[in-house]
Amino acid sequence: MLEGVKKEDALAIYYNMVKSRHYEEKIRELYLADKKPLFSIAAGKIPGEMHLAAGQEPTAAWMSVLLNDEDFVYSTHRPHHTAISKGVDLNKMTAEIMGRTTGLGHGKGGHMHLFDPKKHFACAGIVGSSFPPAVGAALSFKLDGKNNVAVAFGGDGSLNQGMFMESLNLASLWKLPVIFVIENNDWAISVNIKSSTPLKHDSERAAGFNVPSIYVPDNDPIKMYNAAKEAVDRARSGKGPTLISIDTYRYYGHFEGDPEVYRPKDEVKELMAKDPIKRLKDAIVNEKVASTGELDSLEKKALDEISKAVEFAENSPEPSGEDALKDVYAPSSYKLDPKTKGRKLPMYMAISEAISQEMEKDKSVLYMGEDVGIYGGIFGATTGLYKKFGPERVRDTPISESAFIGASSGLAAAGKRPIVELMFTDFLGVTFDPIMNHIAKNYYMSGGNVKMPIVITTAIGGGYGDAAQHSQTLFPIFSHIPGLKVVVPSNSYDAKGLMISAIKDDNPVVYMFHKGLLGLPWMPYPESSVVEVPEEEYTVPIGKAKVVRPGKDATVVAVGSTVHMAMEAAEDLKKEGIDIEVIDLRTVKPIDRDTILASVKKTGHLVAVDEDYGSYGVASEVASIASESAFHDLKAAPKKITYPDVPVPYSRNMEEFSLPNKDKITKAVKEVLK
Numbered sequence: 001m002l003e004g005v006k007k008e009d010a011l012a013i014y015y016n017m018v019k020s021r022h023y024e025e026k027i028r029e030l031y032l033a034d035k036k037p038l039f040s041i042a043a044g045k046i047p048g049e050m051h052l053a054a055g056q057e058p059t060a061a062w063m064s065v066l067l068n069d070e071d072f073v074y075s076t077h078r079p080h081h082t083a084i085s086k087g088v089d090l091n092k093m094t095a096e097i098m099g100r101t102t103g104l105g106h107g108k109g110g111h112m113h114l115f116d117p118k119k120h121f122a123c124a125g126i127v128g129s130s131f132p133p134a135v136g137a138a139l140s141f142k143l144d145g146k147n148n149v150a151v152a153f154g155g156d157g158s159l160n161q162g163m164f165m166e167s168l169n170l171a172s173l174w175k176l177p178v179i180f181v182i183e184n185n186d187w188a189i190s191v192n193i194k195s196s197t198p199l200k201h202d203s204e205r206a207a208g209f210n211v212p213s214i215y216v217p218d219n220d221p222i223k224m225y226n227a228a229k230e231a232v233d234r235a236r237s238g239k240g241p242t243l244i245s246i247d248t249y250r251y252y253g254h255f256e257g258d259p260e261v262y263r264p265k266d267e268v269k270e271l272m273a274k275d276p277i278k279r280l281k282d283a284i285v286n287e288k289v290a291s292t293g294e295l296d297s298l299e300k301k302a303l304d305e306i307s308k309a310v311e312f313a314e315n316s317p318e319p320s321g322e323d324a325l326k327d328v329y330a331p332s333s334y335k336l337d338p339k340t341k342g343r344k345l346p347m348y349m350a351i352s353e354a355i356s357q358e359m360e361k362d363k364s365v366l367y368m369g370e371d372v373g374i375y376g377g378i379f380g381a382t383t384g385l386y387k388k389f390g391p392e393r394v395r396d397t398p399i400s401e402s403a404f405i406g407a408s409s410g411l412a413a414a415g416k417r418p419i420v421e422l423m424f425t426d427f428l429g430v431t432f433d434p435i436m437n438h439i440a441k442n443y444y445m446s447g448g449n450v451k452m453p454i455v456i457t458t459a460i461g462g463g464y465g466d467a468a469q470h471s472q473t474l475f476p477i478f479s480h481i482p483g484l485k486v487v488v489p490s491n492s493y494d495a496k497g498l499m500i501s502a503i504k505d506d507n508p509v510v511y512m513f514h515k516g517l518l519g520l521p522w523m524p525y526p527e528s529s530v531v532e533v534p535e536e537e538y539t540v541p542i543g544k545a546k547v548v549r550p551g552k553d554a555t556v557v558a559v560g561s562t563v564h565m566a567m568e569a570a571e572d573l574k575k576e577g578i579d580i581e582v583i584d585l586r587t588v589k590p591i592d593r594d595t596i597l598a599s600v601k602k603t604g605h606l607v608a609v610d611e612d613y614g615s616y617g618v619a620s621e622v623a624s625i626a627s628e629s630a631f632h633d634l635k636a637a638p639k640k641i642t643y644p645d646v647p648v649p650y651s652r653n654m655e656e657f658s659l660p661n662k663d664k665i666t667k668a669v670k671e672v673l674k
């Protein structure tokens, strides 16, 4: 069985397997301890769900021999065996599982969200979500000429996710050093693999992407080691990805408490009789590689480490309730004041100039998206960049938003500052998981240990007849998610300064540019969006609104396109002797409460206007801030001017009817002043 594997390697594999097994059993004991006789996942020493991998140790043990600390591993909701074999700090991991301050994420992540940046290990609770970040980390290695590898684990259930296929395709296309390890334990909760895939072995899927694959039968740790060795060698020598699928088995239920009605008890018993740890132990002894005594002392060493880790965790303090509020955003400081007035530039050129200057200064900045290369982006955001920086850093991607936007979290974890373009914000649906569950939350779940300096650029807005799937604004969908910042420039000066800030910020920033403000030759735009832009680098602060027109009678809070409408309304109202103050929010998350409140306190009247659907939107947020914190200063109820709650229609009359405009603002101002 040992197939000539060196003694030290065989022992390392054994040690990691036996340690993982005992660890899982200990965690199970602790998990169940205070929950009997009435089972409740909320009770006991360990909160939440618990997914154990006892039985699956062979899928991971090879890593202790073949990987180094700089190699990345992205694991799943069943992560303990992979974390142990990657050398994750056992004390901190146990403390995290028990929700303590000394844990890997200071109790913010828990058992499904373990991050150890020193060992470059992470895992996640979304099935299939490990693949895109591994692609990103691998791309970073390739760009830097490093010979590291990234490993993504997934279960048999994860293979039917789009993220898996998109990631295989990218890894193959770009020849990235990624190893996809599929732990085929036959079950995805209660669904057997036979009812979820038409193929005999998961590994067959790789062929469609021109990825070499290896099938490992029998939950065999040595065969797995040999397969992984081949894959690691291929990756380290620049020959690209490999998919390994291993037949394995989990002894316990999908989660602790699982009634397991879907599988016969005998099936588990039969598989336990072929336990991989026992088989490996027998082989090591029978082939005289080491004695039973040596193996027993390794087992004892593992048990000692586990006891110490549990002791460490149990003696660690619990976080306070208020600790929940920490580590949502990484502190970021950058401020560059402009020195010159510059020249008039349309917004799309201001954006590409900002990116160009940052890419020149900082080699870690790169741009990825569809048609962003030679074409310069369909909205011109990367005009001229491909020529200057080449295809590696201005990277055209296939139409695989989940994979390349998801890859940005792996790139960021590996030290890059990626900018990724979601061509139209309407396409968010096909890539929301990487943004909402990973990019936005990794900093928090890691207890502030893993930063995500990512810019997501995306085109918003309608007004030109592109209808329901190419005209939306969707501010609140991004702004609702803690961990994201959201900026919306209304003119070319802000566009450049906000882009530089977004790139320099250590947090993920969604940069939403309105198509109708870009100044593109083929799209109508207001002249007022084309303003003077300094040639040098400067920043516009994120989170700071601007009073673009001071006034005393009423406050109009606007954002993006509606700033121009509000300014036009101001001119009309002036003729009638009404003097409005116009605020350009510039950032919708975090929103600048102080500027809004100071203005409302001064004028006593508020109209909030945005191009998005009215319910639950930015205008509602502005109105709520004013009513909550300046109620007694308000002389009338605030008014909102927004898109109605209907999908964007195609025909001109219907779209014009629905959009905000200066006349609607003028009317609303007069109404609040009545």
Ligand SMILES: Cc1ncc(C[n+]2csc(CCOP(=O)(O)OP(=O)(O)O)c2C)c(N)n1
Residues within 6 Å of the ligand: 077, 078, 125, 126, 127, 128, 154, 155, 156, 157, 158, 159, 185, 187, 188, 189, 254
């Ligand atoms: C996107 C997504 N869909 C569904 C779930 C709920 N869920 C958690 S684990 C799981 C089964 C996963 O099966 P598999 O990938 O084979 O991993 P295993 O549990 O067998 O290790 C499901 C459906 C989820 N977490 N994420």
Ligand SMILES: [Mg+2]
Residues within 6 Å of the ligand: 155, 156, 157, 183, 184, 185, 186, 187, 188, 189
């Ligand atoms: Mg499974």
